Amino acid sequence: MEKTKDFRLYLAFIILFAILLPLGNLMGFVSNNTISLWGRYFCFAIAALGVDLIWGYTGILSMCQAFFFCLGGYSVAMHIVMKGATASGTSGSAIPDFMVWNQINALPFFWVPFQSFGLALILGLLIPAAFAFVFGYFIFRSRIKGVYMAIITQALALAMWLLFLRNETMLGGTNGLTDFKSLLGLSLSSPGVKLGLYLFSLAGLCGTYFFSKKLVDSKFGKVLQAIRDSESRTSYTAYRILDYKLAIFIVGALLAAFAGMLYAPQTGIITPGRMDVRASVEMVMWVALGGRGKLKGAILGALVVNFLYSICTSLFPDSWLFILGFLFVITVLYFDKGFLGMIEKIGGGIGKKKNKITEVAEQQVV
Amino acid sequence: MLLTVNELSVSFGGVHALDLSHFELNDKELRVIIGPNGAGKSTFLDILCGKTKPDSGQVLYNDIPVLGKTEVEIANLGIGRKFQKPSVFPSLTVFDNMLLALKMKKSIFASLFFKPTEEIDVRIRQVAVKVGLDKELKKIAGELSHGQKQWLEIAIVVLQDPKLMLIDEPAAGMSDEETEKTGELLLELSKHHGIIVIEHDMKFVEQIAKDLVTVLVRGKLLVEGSFSQVRNDQRVIDSYLGRANVQLENF
Numbered sequence: 300m301e302k303t304k305d306f307r308l309y310l311a312f313i314i315l316f317a318i319l320l321p322l323g324n325l326m327g328f329v330s331n332n333t334i335s336l337w338g339r340y341f342c343f344a345i346a347a348l349g350v351d352l353i354w355g356y357t358g359i360l361s362m363c364q365a366f367f368f369c370l371g372g373y374s375v376a377m378h379i380v381m382k383g384a385t386a387s388g389t390s391g392s393a394i395p396d397f398m399v400w401n402q403i404n405a406l407p408f409f410w411v412p413f414q415s416f417g418l419a420l421i422l423g424l425l426i427p428a429a430f431a432f433v434f435g436y437f438i439f440r441s442r443i444k445g446v447y448m449a450i451i452t453q454a455l456a457l458a459m460w461l462l463f464l465r466n467e468t469m470l471g472g473t474n475g476l477t478d479f480k481s482l483l484g485l486s487l488s489s490p491g492v493k494l495g496l497y498l499f500s501l502a503g504l505c506g507t508y509f510f511s512k513k514l515v516d517s518k519f520g521k522v523l524q525a526i527r528d529s530e531s532r533t534s535y536t537a538y539r540i541l542d543y544k545l546a547i548f549i550v551g552a553l554l555a556a557f558a559g560m561l562y563a564p565q566t567g568i569i570t571p572g573r574m575d576v577r578a579s580v581e582m583v584m585w586v587a588l589g590g591r592g593k594l595k596g597a598i599l600g601a602l603v604v605n606f607l608y609s610i611c612t613s614l615f616p617d618s619w620l621f622i623l624g625f626l627f628v629i630t631v632l633y634f635d636k637g638f639l640g641m642i643e644k645i646g647g648g649i650g651k652k653k654n655k656i657t658e659v660a661e662q663q664v665v
Numbered sequence: 666m667l668l669t670v671n672e673l674s675v676s677f678g679g680v681h682a683l684d685l686s687h688f689e690l691n692d693k694e695l696r697v698i699i700g701p702n703g704a705g706k707s708t709f710l711d712i713l714c715g716k717t718k719p720d721s722g723q724v725l726y727n728d729i730p731v732l733g734k735t736e737v738e739i740a741n742l743g744i745g746r747k748f749q750k751p752s753v754f755p756s757l758t759v760f761d762n763m764l765l766a767l768k769m770k771k772s773i774f775a776s777l778f779f780k781p782t783e784e785i786d787v788r789i790r791q792v793a794v795k796v797g798l799d800k801e802l803k804k805i806a807g808e809l810s811h812g813q814k815q816w817l818e819i820a821i822v823v824l825q826d827p828k829l830m831l832i833d834e835p836a837a838g839m840s841d842e843e844t845e846k847t848g849e850l851l852l853e854l855s856k857h858h859g860i861i862v863i864e865h866d867m868k869f870v871e872q873i874a875k876d877l878v879t880v881l882v883r884g885k886l887l888v889e890g891s892f893s894q895v896r897n898d899q900r901v902i903d904s905y906l907g908r909a910n911v912q913l914e915n916f
Contacts, residue, residue: 514777517776517777517778517779518764518765518776518777518779519773519776519777519779521757521761521764521765522765522776524754524756524757525754525757525765527756528753528754528755528756528757529752529753529754529755531716531736531748531752532748532752532753532754532821533754533765534735534736534737534740535714535736535740535745535746536740536765536766536771536821536825537737537740537741537771537825538737538765538771539737539771539772542772542773543773543776546773592756
């Protein structure tokens with residue numbers, strides 16, 4: 300029953316996003332802009348999966364996921380910018396334009412590895428993972444939880460945002476990295492590449508979804524929920540909580556970084572604005588609105604909220620935050636299980652009504 | 666000797682919560698600890714399972730010092746704890762609650778690549794029958810009644826296969842019938858495990874106290890003996906009634 304329902308849902312998702320939208324794009328019904336917009340939503344959904352694993356399943360409220368997202372995004376962006384600089388070769392040695400404007404003549408050492416695409420990919424995952432490991436180790440070892448966890452991760456996000464804002468960090472400062480021309484020799488502005496990136500993001504979302512599903516269905520996933528339910532019981536049952544929390548924190552950071560890597564080439568720009576505290580809080584909100592503790596809820600939340608965001612900001616640009624706030628209040632008050640819970644409730648309500656009607660009818664017959 | 670405790674003391678904010686000069690428990694012994702509120706009974710168990718750090722003292726479990734070890738290390742040594750307030754995993758099924766408790770390798774990778782086997786299934790069902798939850802295995806633990814949650818927590822402790830079980834008020838909030846069943850269960854378990862039970866319900870204590878009963882008052886050991894000895898001891902009666910009188914006088 301549950302399986303066939305899932306299967307139908309997957310089928311509908313695949314038909315809509317892997318067949319209808321791309322076909323529409325090829326035939327000219329769906330604009331390139333829409334395609335690349337949805338491609339970016341998929342990236343957000345991947346990051347939301349990470350938030351759901353950390354917060355929804357394990358109960359750790361991490362408010363620095365957008366920072367991990369940007370670490371991934373920046374690494375790919377750095378590679379693209381490096382390649383652009385090498386291709387145009389404005390000044391003797393190839394260094395990005397913004398450095399030239401800042402009168403920096405030699406390439407900073409940490410930019411060097413990003414000349415290679417492979418290294419950029421590896422570093423884009425390795426740096427956030429290492430960050431999550433070190434940061435997580437000290438937080439979880441000191442048994443920081445709940446609100447304190449939220450505050451300390453927010454502080455990290457804020458500190459990193461301030462660091463990336465500075466020109467001295469040599470990552471483009473407030474303006475971030477932009478002017479992306481090509482990736483692996485493919486022009487990023489051509490519709491074919493845009494569609495390719497869209498499909499790649501969709502595949503990435505499906506892949507990470509099934510990976511996460513495997514994770515939460517395994518005994519490992521049950522231990523995570525056990526930690527959320529009762530940390531003390533879990534440790535008296537001889538599970539080393541630190542290991543589990545650290546592992547899932549790193550997985551969440553990797554998912555966010557992977558999402559960021561797909562996101563940067565599709566947007567054409569990455570700035571510190573993507574990693575401020577608000578961006579992280581928004582990620583948590585997608586999951587809260589979609590349905591915390593359900594992987595489908597996280598994806599649904601990320602897609603719906605971002606889609607609404609795009610619609611609302613073009614129709615009534617000033618009122619988006621009010622709409623989001625209103626949605627949030629309604630969800631917290633009436634639908635604590637988010638959109639997914641809402642759908643199930645309405646679906647269940649109809650089912651129940653039907654049952655009641657048949658019951659009444661049966662009684663009348665008797 | 667399964668457990669030997671010497672000169673154990675702990676105080677919270679200047680108040681002596683526990684000041685236990687000597688305590689011993691044999692293997693496969695069922696010991697009941699009674700005492701008025703604030704006597705330090707739960708604190709004693711908290712120290713044994715690593716939740717609370719004592720100020721000084723010595724705890725030997727099978728001649729291994731326990732103090733200073735983490736909760737996980739103590740659990741691995743074979744000491745299992747049931748809390749006063751039922752502490753289970755409410756969002757998991759009863760079966761999963763028991764599966765997580767079952768004694769096995771509990772590292773991340775062991776959990777990631779865990780494959781359920783026939784043997785594990787049989788073992789869990791066995792224990793489920795013992796605690797009377799065999800029909801509730803698929804239910805979410807949060808939906809169980811209070812008594813059933815208590816039994817589930819006992820099952821969780823049993824599945825860890827500890828040599829020493831620390832059981833804090835197992836009959837609290839149970840009906841008479843449930844209480845009696847719990848008593849039978851504990852007597853049955855004491856054939857294979859050393860057990861320390863904290864309890865207030867005297868009828869229940871009478872049912873399970875086949876060995877010694879220890880009375881704690883204000884953190885100190887007052888008397889140790891069989892149930893009938895303890896019940897007729899004037900000091901025990903005074904400590905219970907005396908306190909009640911103080912409370913009455915304060916009205």
